[in-house]
Amino acid sequence: MSRLIYFSEKRELGPGGVEAILDTARSNNERNCLTGVLLFNRKFFLQCLEGGREEVTATFGRIAADPRHGNVALVSVHDIDVRDFPDWTMGYVPTTSPEVNSVLRQFQETEDFDPRLLSSTTAVALMNAMRSMGRTTL
Numbered sequence: 001m002s003r004l005i006y007f008s009e010k011r012e013l014g015p016g017g018v019e020a021i022l023d024t025a026r027s028n029n030e031r032n033c034l035t036g037v038l039l040f041n042r043k044f045f046l047q048c049l050e051g052g053r054e055e056v057t058a059t060f061g062r063i064a065a066d067p068r069h070g071n072v073a074l075v076s077v078h079d080i081d082v083r084d085f086p087d088w089t090m091g092y093v094p095t096t097s098p099e100v101n102s103v104l105r106q107f108q109e110t111e112d113f114d115p116r117l118l119s120s121t122t123a124v125a126l127m128n129a130m131r132s133m134g135r136t137t138l
């Protein structure tokens, strides 16, 4: 299996906003045996996708072409033997909550979440910390 992490900048989300993204993500990912987590604040997305190599690649291809975000940048892609998010077809972490911000401060100096400042190592560590904070509702 592969785990892929990328970040992007939010564009016009349109009707349904993040909820619509999560709905599609969860039904498609279930079909494709993909799991992961999506972090979102007012400005950025940071997403981890894990599953079969082909499925991760094809899904990332669709995601990267989605006009609801831009400046999509890969942070890391590597092989995994076990999933970090086996129970989430797509967990959601809103990075505006105080609880999440205290974790983010361990990874970056600034108050506001900015995934451009993350190395691939810290991004993976951050994802692991998110395991206890993600949720399956908006």
Ligand SMILES: Cc1cc2nc3c(=O)[nH]c(=O)nc-3n(C[C@H](O)[C@H](O)[C@H](O)COP(=O)(O)O)c2cc1C
Pocket: 021, 024, 025, 026, 028, 029, 038, 045, 047, 049, 059, 062, 063, 064, 066, 068, 069, 090
């Ligand atoms: C930030 C973001 C995250 C997304 N995550 C996923 C995802 O995990 N899985 C997925 O299939 N689509 C995801 N999408 C949606 C895809 O870009 C695309 O709209 C969708 O896969 C098309 O599916 P459909 O043909 O069933 O409508 C995401 C889109 C955005 C903007």
